[in-house]
Structures are given as C-alpha cells and as structure tokens.
Amino acid sequence: MAINWNTVTGPEVMVDSRKAKRNITRMIDKAQSAGVDLRPHFKTHQSPLLGKWFGPIEQTPIAVSSVPMARTFADAGWRDILIAIPLNPRQLPAYNRLAQELTLGLTIEHADALETIARIQHPVDVYVEVDAGYGRTGMNWRDPQNIYAVLEQAFNMPQVRHLGLLLHAGNSYSMRGTHGIAKIHEESLGRLAELLADCPIPRDALRVSVGDTPTCSRMDAFPGADEIRPGNYVFYDWQQQRIGACEWSDIALALACPVIARYPERDEVIIHGGAVHFSKDFVTVDGKPQYGQVMRITSDGWGGPIEGAFVHGLSQEHGKVKVPPALLKELKLGDLLVIVPAHSCLVMDASKGECTLIR
Template sequence: MTHLQWQHITGPRVLVDRFRAQRNIQRMQQKAIQAGVQLRPHFKTHQSVEIGRWFREAGTHAIAVSSVRMAQQFESAGWRDIMLAIPLNPRELSAINQLAGNCSLTLTIESADALDTIRRLSQDVNLMIEIDAGYGRTGIDWQQQRLISDLANQALQLPQVRQVGLLLHAGNSYQASGDSAIQQVHEESLQRLAEVKAHIAEPAQSQLFVSAGDTPTCSRMQSFPGVDEIRPGNYVFYDLQQQHIGACDWDDIALTLACPVIARYPERNEVVVHAGAVHLSKDYLLSKDRYEGRPCYGQVMQISEHGWHGKPVDGAFVHGLSQEHGKVRMPPALIEQTRLGDLLVIAPAHSCLTMAAMHDFMIIQGTR
C-alpha cells in the first residue's frame, strides 16, 4: 500500500477512498441479495466510468442515471441496462431514440402528456410512472390512483412500450434522523405505493415492475416488501448528511476534499481554505450540539498518511462559503498549529454535488 503523496496536491482536490467505496458497494450488493431484490445503483453520485467498474465487479448489471448525457457516457462504457430516473424531456427525443437502439432503456414519466413523446420513438423502451408518496418533488400524487391506473394502461397500449412500472424516490428520508424516523418514512412510502398498485386496473396491474430507493432507507432497512428493485446511489461515498441522519458511520464516508489553507484569523477562530461553493456546493446541515447552530458545509477530518481516519476533528468545520473561499471554524490550539499551505481534509455535506462540481478526482487506496 503506497502512502498518499500530499505534496502533489496544489489546489482543491476530491479524494476517493477505494477501500471504503468498494466496501460500501459490496455491502449494498449483499443486502439486495438477502432482501431478494435487484440492485440498480444510481450513478449520478460518482458519474465515473472507472468507479462504475467497481460496481460491475461486485455484480451490478443495471444502473440508473439522471441525465441523457450521463446515460450516453455509461452506454459508451458498455452498460446495457440503463434507467433515466428523471422525467422525460421531449427536447431530447433524438438522443433518447439513439440510446434506446443501443441498450435496454427505461424512461420515467409523470403525466399523460409524456405519451405524445413516447409515440414518436422508433425504438422500444420500458416506462416507469413516478409516484410521489410524500417527498413533493416530482411524480403523481399517490392519492390520484385513478389517474395512475389510466396512465399505466394507456402506456401499455403503445407499441413502443415493452413494460410499465412504478417508480418511487422517498427523498423525504433525507430529513429523517435515526433508524426509527427512517423506518417510518420507509414503511409509509411503501404502504402508499402498495395502495397505488392495488388500484391499478388490468392488464397493467399484473405486470407492474416496482422500483424504489434512496440511500437512507436502503442503508438502514433490511426488507423492501412489494419492491422488485432498489436504487440507492449516495451509498458509494456517503457524506456528512448521511452520517448526521444515521444512515452511515464516520468510517463509511469514502469521499473528501483536500483543501489548502490560504488565510489564518486566530482572533476569530477561523482559517480560510481554497474550497468554496463551486467545490463544496451550497448544501449544509445544522446541529446545535456539533456545529454551534451554524450551517456546516463540511467537516474537517483527521488526516493520515493514507488519506484520513474515520474520525472528525471536533470543533473544526466549514461554516461559510463564497465562490472560491471556505471559512473554517477551528479550535484556537489547532489554528496555532496550522500554517499557510497546509491541507485540511474535509468531508462535504453532500458528496453527489461535490463530485458533480469537481469532475476530476484522485483515487487513494485508503486504510483497511
């Protein structure tokens, strides 16, 4: 195992711990097997062909993505079962048609209007009807069961449609805290989804495929009644938000940002790092106990020769961002030891957005 060459890092740099990430991948794969469901990881978290191979090595064959561009990227890398887990955009019809000719493509819709676009396809696709069971982002409200039933059967009549299913993303689990709260979201969402399915008329009802998933519930729950596949994504890296709500432990976080210190302000218990909103994103969390009631955009981690330990540095966190600057609250004793150019290793609030913003990253072997 080689030591991390810290001297080669000159600016903000994403670090991916190979050991932790592959362990996270393998754990979720095993959970899916034990629960009797297919695993379709959401690749929007890492967006990397190289990291995608780690999933394939663990047994993954089907993936979800959040854009046509991402679908094209992974189709070119050899993936042949791809779900576009975002409502259909009619302006991308040409690219979607080409993708559907090269792989088994699943599209997501949430209104009858989308069927006009499906009718214009020359290739066959699978269709998922997105259901909103309480998250409130996209999808048909779960209580509009007649509408959902009619849409499923209308879709099934189209010659371009091979199979129709229901898709759920219980993103409200991200606002939960602890296993009991995550379990409540999980059970309520699946119960509502089951009620929707029960009210869908034949012939669609008997052949519906059900896809659900989010990292908190998939990480903490052991069974997924009524579900054929799960679609977590953030679990490959996890992040500060996931640790805060209890979806993972500190040692599961597999992505951090190495950030040079560019200014020191002992009089205000702060240093400033070169890592701002364009690197860490604007996602944050609040905790009166750990972060003094301030917004926390990232937690400083204990550094090691191989990357970072699975432990935070108490009292050291990013509490303010501008475009390129990150204001880091730090204990006075630690500020005294910190010099300009030193690197801080910071676990971001939301790893998906950090990875999307940075694109480039460094894979480290990590500590076993």
C-alpha cells in the same frame, strides 16, 4: 498504501476506494438478502472508472438523472440505463438514439408524456413515477385512478417493452435516525401496496423500482419492490451521517484543501476550497449552515472528525473554517485540511467526476 500528501496541490477530491468498495459490496449483499435487484444510481459519481466497481459493465443496470449522463455511460459500455427524472420532450432525438443502442428506461408522470413515447422508434421501458409523500415529482398516490389510467395507456403502446412504477422517498432526508427512516420507509411502501392492490396491470407485468440512500442503507426488507435504486451510498457524506444513514467511518469522499490564510483572533483559517468545490449545500448545526467537517489526517487517508473544526462560510474559491485554537496554532501556510462535504454528489458533479483514488 501511504499517501504522498506532498503531491496534492488542492483543492482535490479524494476517494477512499476501500471504503467506497465496501459500501458497494454491502449494498449488493443487502439487495441479495432482501431478494431485490440493485440498480445503482450513477448520478452520485458520474465516473465510468468508478462505475466499474459496481459490477460487470454489460450486466449492471444503472440509473442516471440526465441525458448527458446516460450518453456518458452508454458510450462507456453500460447496456441498461434508466433515466430517473421525468421525460423532457425536447430530448426525443437523444432518447431515440439511446433506445436504439441499449435497454433504455424513461420516467413519466403524466399522460402527456406518452405523446413523446409514441414517437420513439425503438422499444423502451417506461416507469410511471408515483409520489408517495415526498412532494417533488410523481403522480399523487392519493389519486390511484389517474395512475391506473396512465399505466393502462402505456401498457397498450407498441413502444413500451416493460412497464414500471418508480418511487423516490426523498422525504427520508429530513429524518434523523433509523426510527425516522423506518417511518418514511413503511409509509411509502404502505402507500405503494395500496396502489398495487387494485392495479389493473398484472403484478408480474410491472417492475417496481424504489430507493434512496437512507432507506436502502438502514432497512432490510423492501416489500412490494422488485429493485432498489440508491446512489449516494457509494461515498455517503455529512448529510447522510446526520440523517443516521451511515457512520463517519463509511464516508468515502473528502476534499483536500490547502490553508491559504490564518486568523487566530477569529479562531479561523481560510482554505482554497469554495462554493465551486463544496457546492453550497449544507447541514444545519445549532441553526447555522455548515458546509464541511474537518477530519483527522492519517498516513493512508483520514480518520474521525475533529471536534469544532468545520467550514462555516464559502465564497466562489475561498472557504472559511472554524478551527480549535490548539490545531490553529499548529497549522502552517499550505498545510492541508481534509474535509468531508455536506453533499458528495454535488462535489463530484463540480469536479466533473475527477478525483484522486486512495487505498
């Protein structure tokens, strides 16, 4: 369906539903062929409306990264929610309420966290996070005895319904191309296999959850894993395109921003669209941060990238956009630029899940 661009006042988050649904279907097919379950990470869109695209609400397990997000999706009807960020003891009352209502998964990375688990009055699933090289959170894969000790302690707790291992190979984000993604993938899953080889917990009593968008998009097999847990793939973004996790044509989210000033002498226009819309996340091109790539506008959305047209500066509400002279000459005050952001998860968070669906 053709878009009526005249009704867009901007800045506005545009979601191409055809592309997003195609991305969702591809990942469902991928998981099925690989023989793993799929637990999409809903931190990317944070929208119950879009959440319905992933499958029947009551049968779709999901991951989130905060208690407020878990609350949002619990209230909207989801019944299997893993909070994939280390447990915060201050949230005990919220965990208790959620565990009463649904299948709640919690993530821990230290024996201390079991003190909080012990105070939950309903069964919960507990995932022990393993750091297989990313260096953010998780128990170090190099110290398997520590990990086994926590697993055994948890295994014997009456509150713990299912026990799991959780991995996030976020170091795949620093790679370029399928070869680099494969390297991280093999390294993490290799370390996981080592860990599982001597694990005192029976393998079939452990649920192993892995996943990040680059590896889940480009790899076909997930040996050792029971489920994959990617999130960003529903929209993708410029960072994923740079990593090599998607093509430009897969990106399902862009910001429509009106031109509010033109400076031909600086090869630049200013848009209404700033740090509060794009976030200040960026990709690095020729050593410099770029916050968004301008796309060709089409009657029903957007096409490919316009070479040399990108956001190179952001203040709170203003964006500075480099524009090739030929395009700049055509641009009038109030014309829209459609821009793929560096990081779509942060854009959706900034808009609190509000977006305009197209197609």
